[in-house]
Amino acid sequence: MQIPVVLLFLGLLTVPGRSQNAATEQNSATDGANAGEVEEEDPFYKSPVNKLAAAVSNFGYDLYRQQSSRTATANVLLSPFSLATALSGLSLGAGERTEDVISRALFYDLLNKAEVHNTYKDLLTRVTGPEKSMKSASRIILEKRLRVKPGFHSQLEKSYKMRLRALSGNTQLDLQEINNWVRQQTKGRIMRFMKDMPTDVSILLAGAAHFKGTWKTKFDTKKTALQDFHLDEDRTVKVSMMSDPKAILRYGFDSELNCKIAQLPLTEGISAMFFLPTKVTQNMTLIEESLTSEFVHDVDKELKTVHAVLSLPKLKLNYEEALGSTIKETRLQSLFTSPDFTKISAKPIKLSHVQHKAILELSEDGERSTPNPGVNAARLTFPIEYHVDRPFLLVLRDDTTGTLLFIGKILDPRSV
Known part of the structure; x- marks a missing residue:
């Protein structure tokens, strides 16, 4: 791949635009193919953790674009990593067809899928370890009194240190427990995650993040x-x-x-x-x-x-949004209609809600x-x-x- 050139001219440093890079890469790939050459991988992406980070971040850029297009005249602030983590954990409970849908959305189709969940554990440690200022919370919340298969429980906790929450049916107690859990996970940085408990929950993905830079x-x-x-x-x-x-x-x-x-x-x-x-x-x-x-x-x-x-x-930005409607417009739409989560429960369940809160202070x-x-x-x-x-x-x-x-x-x- 040809390396982009940075030009210094009249005090301005010029970097090439995306389409310039794309054209360069395409031409280089064509030239390489004609010459029988193989394009060399950027050393940065030789690390499995960095490859995985690039994949889940691309999900984040896609999610941001979708949300920004829905709110063209309003501010948007997302911490997509928290939602990508919940979604990746959810894939452990998916049948082959549904797992493939989630994998494509998270760009896992270009990774070694057998190593994704173990690698994610390493990524979480590097990005949101106890000593980090970045506080992130991800959770899968299930409909009331759902009987969950024990294998899903153990896999989820092993790779994502994430514990499932099945609703009790008492709206006030459920809301209080979820808010208390987010407060605990973010070390008191996020005092209230949700104002109200949504109705008709089947699967609710929760993602919250706080960062004071x-x-x-x-x-x-x-x-x-x-x-x-x-x-x-x-x-x-x-x-x-x-x-x-x-x-x-x-x-x-x-x-x-x-x-x-x-x-x-x-x-x-x-x-x-x-x-x-x-x-x-x-x-x-x-x-x-x-x-x-x-x-x-x-x-x-x-x-x-x-x-x-x-x-x-x-900046002291506080963004709270239900993102279910946004995610329905992505390649994950089928999770809301007829997914296969038989590794979680024998009862048919589907994604019904996605709740997100992000707080950033600079x-x-x-x-x-x-x-x-x-x-x-x-x-x-x-x-x-x-x-x-x-x-x-x-x-x-x-x-x-x-x-x-x-x-x-x-x-x-x-x-x-």
């Missing part, structure tokens, strides 16, 4: 001030904006997507990647359609470390007051200015595995 380099609180955020061409609101006139970040400009990309490091091997359209009126659909694990990984490799004048809004907090002196940043003739003062996309990922942790479309940072 700590930057590698903190922002000076004295420089935080109310500044303009442009909702569109005509409307402007004041938001609390963090600033650093001497920031060091990783940067690139995608001419095809017409957006500036900046990546800022957080502690614990997590990074925040901002996709900022050049115009406030620009439709972000093209950027959204480009997002895949492979695309984001390629962008990450191409970004260059530079000095920049930086400003971005403080403030001035950081590990150190000044950048690491060992970081070498390019000094450009024209200093780069990166002001997140208009609608943007945000991707939080685990750098070691490439796992998508959070993804958001922020049209108005005052609330989600």
Whole structure:
């Protein structure tokens, strides 16, 4: 595969767009086939954990696109990993036909399926271990008094450390138990997962996540001030904006997507990647359609470390949504109609509800007051200015595995 070239021109670092990469890869594949060559795999994906992370993250990008298209004029914030975990666990109870449906949605068809669940256990440890700030909770909740086969119980706990919950039939007690469980799993970060208990539950997938990020380099609180955020061409609101006139970040400009990309490091091997359209009126659909694990990984490799004048809004985002209708519009639609979950119970059951809650906080907090002196940043003739003062996309990922942790479309940072 031909390696994309990064060009430095008038202070802008240009990274190739997705279609450019696709065309390059297609041409390279054709040339390689003609020459009898085999395309070399990116070393990053030689790790089974990283391959699995890419697969479940691609499910996350698909889910985000579907939800964003349903709410075109509203903010979206998802932590798809929590739902992918519940869904992957659910596949342990599926018959061959239904397991195949889930595997395709999670992109497991390109993996060694025999090793998926053992590998997932390793991935969970790396991404959501007890020492991590990322707190995630995933659960499968079943209809009241359902008799569950013991083999499913043990497999689920072994690979996913997940315990089933069968409803009691007492709505208030069931709601209280679920909320208490999420509160416990997130170490008190999420106090209430659901407002109300849905009716007619057969299978409810629950996914919750909380992350309060700590930057590698903190922002000076004295420089935080109310500044303009442009909702569109005509409307402007004041938001609390963090600033650093001497920031060091990783940067690139995608001419095809017409957006500036900046990546800022957080502690614990997590990074925040901002996709900022050049115009406030620009439709972000093209950027959204480009997002895949492979695309984001390629962008990450191409970004260059530079000095920049930086400003971005403080974020405290809380997103709670029933995603059943969204998932019904994906390739998982058959799980809601006539699935085969006979490995869970002899009684016919089906997916009926998907509940999600994501909380993300990014403030001035950081590990150190000044950048690491060992970081070498390019000094450009024209200093780069990166002001997140208009609608943007945000991707939080685990750098070691490439796992998508959070993804958001922020049209108005005052609330989600």
